[in-house]
Amino acid sequence: MSHDSAVIEISGVKKVYSMGSNKVFALRGVDLTVHAGELIAVMGSSGSGKSTLMNILGCLDVPTEGSYVLDGTRVNGLSKNQLADLRNQKLGFVFQGFNLLARTTALDNVELPLLYDRSGRTLDTRALATDSLRRVGLGERLDHQPSELSGGQQQRVAIARALVTQPRLLLADEPTGNLDSRTTVEVMALFQELNDQGITIVLVTHEPEVAQYAKRIVEVRDGHIVRDHPVIGRRRAVDDLRELDADPDTVLEEVA
């Protein structure tokens, strides 16, 4: 792949938190390049630095050292407002806890990022939000509030919200952490489908079986990337779903 198609390019990224007189090194020098069309799983135990990495990739935090270029834009040195605009235009977030606005319909939730659009375009926000919900298979649930939806459906709403701005990159932080195993496979099927359509996805997970649906796995430990390898024998979530439907008692085999 050519250098131009890199969505993310970080090099030598360090992140140090000062806790009083103590210094905590969350990232100790990370290099990572993500190309368009990739589906990457970032793995690591808690405290490994993967959340910090995710926050930096998501422009919610800035590195103490090292450079970050997102889709051709150098992130270092941007103001808070510029970071907010960058998140709005180039990124879509999916969180573990869904993070939908309570007592707000699916449609209103999905519409939200478009309301903060500052590009000056005229957008038919309702139509775009409706399309996005249809894309994740929730065309019939536009007026449902989060409390009226199952966990899997809520996560689909969150994915629709992330997609509605047509971001360059979808960032998913433990997207299946709160879901049962069948719903996990369903959501992963959706991610794979979106990825097949050309959307670049980075997801953070600590579940190896979830990582097996990705194309590439990056393992983080103690603030370093310790392994970065393509997935061999990648699983297709659609096939797993078919298997589950055939025999509901099947327990998906654990990956060693």
Added chain:
Amino acid sequence: MKQSTLLRIASASILKNKMRTLLTMLGIVIGVGAVIVMVAIGNGAQTQIASQINALGTNLIIVMPGSGTPGGVNQGAGSFNKLTVADADKLKQQGTLFNAVSPVVSTRTQVIAGGSNWRTSINGVSIDYTDIRNWNTSSGAFFTNDDVRSARKVAVLGATVVKNLFPNSDPVGAQIQIGKAPFTVVGVLDAKGQNGGGQDQDDVVLVPYTTAQTRLSGNIRIGQILVSTTSADDMDAAQAELSSIMRDAHRLDGADDDFTVRNQTEIAAAMTSTTRVMSGLLAAIASISLLVGGIGIMNIMLVSVTERTREIGIRMAIGARGSDVLTQFLVESVVMSVLGGVVGLAVGYGGAAVLGHVTGWATSTPASAVAIAIGFSAAVGMFFGFYPARKAAGLNPIQALRYE
């Protein structure tokens, strides 16, 4: 973000907590309502005083004797009376801005009618007096110009005098004795009530000034000259014209005025300034409740910001700037307090009407009450909403997203 979108988001989150919103609004409702009731009371009092002052007469200018300084010792106002009937005649003839001029010759003496007697003020006036004081007769008629010219012994009685001298009969045509001279009653004046200073204006007997000078006071000087101008607008011009005619008549050249001129506006200003202070005080006390209402809003907005920390985190993560969050919370508190202000406006209107009905006080809600209600409540919402909104805008998105 579009303004309509902002309002929609704000109203949506206000409606999510109906009871809380209602109670918070109640503080503003009571505050704005109280301010409006107090303004209505103050305004009512001012209107009442203005009407009392108007009852003195329309566009009135009073010419009084000046002060004299014989041998360098100033004797004070009225000590140096040089006002004459000739002055009044000159004002009437030469004045272009006056529509009525009347000399007033005052004295106090005993009035006897049959078996009753009553001590009262006797005012010798011209027929212009009825126009100046805007005062008509309730029975009989005012004396005529002919009566004045011939110095006839005719009298018009005030309502209080009638009540004391003729409790059961119509006095018109009756004979009375003023001092030592016999007079014929030709008319009775309308009851005018107390003036702004609490004096009974009806305790008076009016006679032609010519008669008063020859039969009662025996003095060629007159107590004062009342002048009414054609319109309230040229009060200053009329006063200047009056002074120049008077100075001319007294041949003063470079000397100081030997007369004093006061107009109704000055008297009115003195009295309204007192009530203005009073109503200002009332409104100030009422606005304390508005302040308390504002603190209620701040309290609820702070709770709301804490409660919705996660929501703020989400909004920031998907691209809301700090200013977007600030505006959202500010709009929420302003919408809430302006709604309270509108309801408070209605409560204030109703409250003022009820209070006026129950206590009998004059209340009048000025048209500016609408502006006061909307303006004050918006300002309160803005002021007390700012701190919580700024707190929300300053949140770190990462921590806000993790907030449980």
